[in-house]
Amino acid sequence: MALRLVADFDLGKDVLPRLRAQRALSEAAGARGCGAGAGDVLENNYESLRVLNVERNGNIIYTYKGDKGNIFFGLYDCQTRQNEHLYTFEKDLQVVSCSVNSERTLLAASLVQSTKEGRRNELQPGSKCLTLLVEIHPVNNVKVLKAVDSYIWVQFLYPYVESHPLPENHLLLISEEKYIEKYRIQVTQEDGNRVVIKNSGHLSRDRIAEDFVWAQWDMSEQRLYYIDLKKSRSILKCIQFYADESFKLVNFGCDCHQDQEKLSKHLTLCVFTNHTGSLCVCYSPKCASLEQITYSVFYIHKGHSKTFTAALRSAGSHVTKGITFLNLDYYVAVYLPGHFFHLLNIQHPDLICHSLFQTGNNEMIDMLPHSPLQSLSGCLVLDCCSGKLYRALLNQSYLLRFLWNTCLDCEKMAALHCVLSCGRGLQVLEGQIIQWVSENVSACHSFDLIQEFIIASSYWSVYPETSNVDKLLPYSSVLTWNTEIPGITLVTEDIELPLMKVHSFKGYWEKLNSNLEYVKYTKPHLHYNNSVVRREWHNLISEECSQRVVISNLEARNLEPRLTPLLQEEDNHQRLLMGLVSGLWDRSTPWLTCCFVILPSKGHGSAAEFAVFHIMTRILDATDSLCLPLPPGFHTLHTILGVHCLPLHNLLHYIDSGLLLLTETAVIRLMKDLDNTEKNEKLKFSIIGRLPPLIGQKICRLWDHPMSSNIISRNHVTRLLQNYKKQPWNSVIDKSSFRVEFLPLNYFIEILTDIESSNQDLYAVQGHDNVDAEFVEEAALKHTTVLLGL
CATH class of the missing domain: 1.20.58 (Methane Monooxygenase Hydroxylase; Chain G, domain 1)
Structure with a gap:
């Protein structure tokens, strides 16, 4: 399976054993006469044990019921991997939402009364939802924040990663009645560790938003996304909460072309971001067809959207679950259990070949949970039914095997980028990719596999550490792709660029703004083209050649052509x-x-x-x-x-x-x-x-070799005689100075010797050492011997 889910937390392994052990101790204490109430720890079937919230620091809040219906709140510390009891409500209640502040001194909870049969109430008209603020360190007062007939979602803000106490806590309340409020809660420390709320009779609050139809919380980045409907126009907004400011509103002005009725019913909508400044809005309406399913992705950082229509595995197959969207950093996973699994490249969505589309199979059915998954910040995924918190990762081993086995060029392209985007792994993995490229170098017809590997591997190796590198260097050798993807139809539309109302761009917003500026001022979209580099490259070569010509003229060296x-x-x-x-x-x-x-x-x-x-x-x-x-x-x-x-x-x-x-x-x-x-x-x-x-x-x-000496000798003689002028010759050859009676050679060698003795500067030129008239004489004799076969 291309997706690998690694469990970071499991209620059944990290919490349940402790609760069972606690129950056993309580029952043993009750048997010894220590009180009948000691056994009220956990109901026998454990079905009420569930995860309620995951805070920014990674701590997980869970709840369960005792035998008497009491509601227990517990916290799992992800650092110490220890469980801590937070609070107990001695009433039979249903928990809607809860959150704890970073100091673990305040607990906010939204609860409704259970029915007489003990089943969870669906909040019928007239029922009351209580939103409570509890002092839990130590246990003190309980303050009612809201008592209304609609659900309330609560969330403490975590503006600081550090754990030092804050003089003021901020609490978000998001109501089913379509408004968002923020409470300011000032605390003071009394009598040692006693933490109490100051002015608990009147807590200041701010109305942040009204008349919204959808909201999503980003716990890692402390952002709240929501959609306003103004005159049947949907507008995506974001509130960024900072430590040094109350909050900051970001208005994207993104029109999703959906009316209020569609947005409020049967909606699957997710907003995903990553550290590179990307922003994606993933949307899927309720599936009404038995043959195909449609979903849309708004690549806001790229200025366009794509609507994908996927054929279901078999005609007439029944779709019982909705589409699940998962954030995988550079990719968004889209899957429908038993039908298909898609990996959408959000960094480079322009070409469909950079995304991987797979049809459902038995392996996919076995690997992916069929229960609804909630995608949290980063790559965290929560399975609310099983109480497991996963970290979603790309499966390098599977993708590598997929590379070897697939026959489609589009899948080779997509899988190669998926593997390389996972980061530079072990050399063994790199060697396997190189081996695959070597064995399949002629198997791709739509693109040059070597070019793609060189560019993609270089790009993905420096991309995580270098900002805006995709605007400077190529990420792919392919500029256009016209081949259809089997089972997928695609419609691409331009969308309006957002108008961000931000006082100062910093962090993520600075990177997003940079992406938007690039899209805004480079339309039509520019692709990297090596013609620019090639032009500069030829210019540099020309300059270097010109310099070589100048140097050659100064040294009186003429390079022969075609050498x-x-x-x-x-x-x-x-x-x-x-x-x-x-x-x-x-x-x-x-x-x-x-x-x-x-x-x-x-x-x-x-x-x-x-x-x-x-x-x-x-x-x-x-x-x-x-x-x-x-x-x-x-x-x-x-x-x-x-x-x-x-x-x-x-x-x-x-x-x-x-x-x-x-x-x-x-x-x-x-x-x-x-x-x-x-x-x-x-x-x-x-x-x-x-x-x-x-x-x-x-x-x-x-x-x-004799022929080598002959070449050296010829070059030496040519250099000596190029300016030689014949002079009257009066000398008599001294035959005693020559070892061989070969008068023409002897005469020629004497001339060379005389020139050498009168022109010592010839030997100052680099590369002419150890070559003289004697060397020429020996080379000539050896060459003659070779020619005569002696």
Whole structure:
């Protein structure tokens, strides 16, 4: 299953054993005559045990009934993993909502009276809902805040993460009568640890909102979302509560195109945010069809919405549950138990191929709970029926297996991004992805898999740490996608950008505003295009070439045309390009490491070498198209593999066409490591002949061969005689100074010796050491011997 639910809390394991142990102790005490009331701890069936609230600090409030119907409130401390009894109401009541302040001194609870049969009341007209404020440290007074005929939801604000006492507590009351109030509760400490409410007879309160039709609380960020209906227009609003301010209203002005009747009945509506400044509104009406189901996602941070229509698994299948939306940071999970599971990419929703759509199967039915799930802040999910608090995560292992098995290009694209978005895991996982890419490099027809992996892996590796990187660097090699997704139809519409009434942007609001500004001023939406980088790249190369020409003129060196340059291990061009796209390869080098690892230590042209050479050629083509740099050592390895795998004429064609780039390291290895067989001599001569003269002469010195000496000698003689003017020759050759009676050679060597003795500056030029007339004489004799076959 692509979704993995990890239980952070379980009523059955973290609370129930303690309560049973407490009950056993109480029953034992009652048997010893310690009082009949000692057994009133928990009713026998434990059905009343349920989670009521999860506070910002992670503490969980739960409730249960005793044998006599008394209501107990308990708290599970997520830090110490200990249970604490908060308060007991000695009445048979039904708890609607409750919250405790961060100091655990005040308890707010909303309760209704149970029916005579003991069943939970559905709040019929005339029934009373009591909203109480209780001093619990130690147990003191109980104050009635509300006594009305509608449900009240209560929530203490947690403006500080720290646990130091606050002089004032703020309590939200959200009424079913469509208004929201905030109470200011000042407390004082008396007689040591005794905490009491100041001016309990009159608590100040503020009316925050009226006539809303829907509300959602974000406990982690202390935000309250609600929808106002003004003249049949739905407007999404948000109140951000801060420690240094009462509250701040944010008006998104988002029109969901729903009237009051639709919003108040059969509604599934969720607002999700994350730290990157994204804001999504997920909406699903009641399902009326037996063949398909529809839901909408408003990507407010992107300025558009998408309405998805999913075909149900089988025609006429019965839908008993509604759609569930879960926040997974960079993704939103949408699933209908037994029918489908979708992972929507909220960072890059433009193309449907970046989202994963799966049809329901037995594994999905077994893994996902069928009971309603409540998505809390972050990635927390509460199963109210079982009393379990989960942390929802993407399942990397499943997604990796899915990569190997899927045949659809759209699913390969989506699953690859899902895996990489989970973060940089172990090297084993990275190696598996690289292996999958290598084995499927030609299996994708809609996009270049190597390009997508290079861009996506680089993007997702730096994205969590770098803000606005998606506005600067590409996240995908695909700019358009026209292929349909099986079982999914999609309608995309532009939406009005929100008008945020915020005095000062900070934190999340600053990032959201940045996203909105980008959308506002870049319409139509701009996609990253490497043509800009390519243009700058060619400009830099041109500048460098111009500088080389100037230097060459100063040194009187003329580079012959159509000669292959010899690159350093990390040549100048690579350095320039690295500067343009800095950091893209910093965390993508495992690919190159993988290539070195699978190379055999012996043998030439093995199957493994052919496979790696093919992959590296594809990598080179992919990065060249994207104008991306390659890591140092890539061209050296590529050339060595080419020598092992290609016939000579193909190898030279690859070099001449620029598919293989010669590096100094690679050429030196070839000159030193290859023996002087006829095949290797042809290879060495062919490579030396393709290098600029001065570089070729330098490389020749590394090769101990008569023909190498001949090339060096020819270059030396050409340099000495290029400005030589014939002078009257009066000297007599001293035959005793020559070892061989070969007068033309002797005469020529004497001329060279005379020029060398009169022009000592020739030896100051770098690269001309150890080459003189004597070296030329020896090389000429060896070459003549070879030609004559002596």
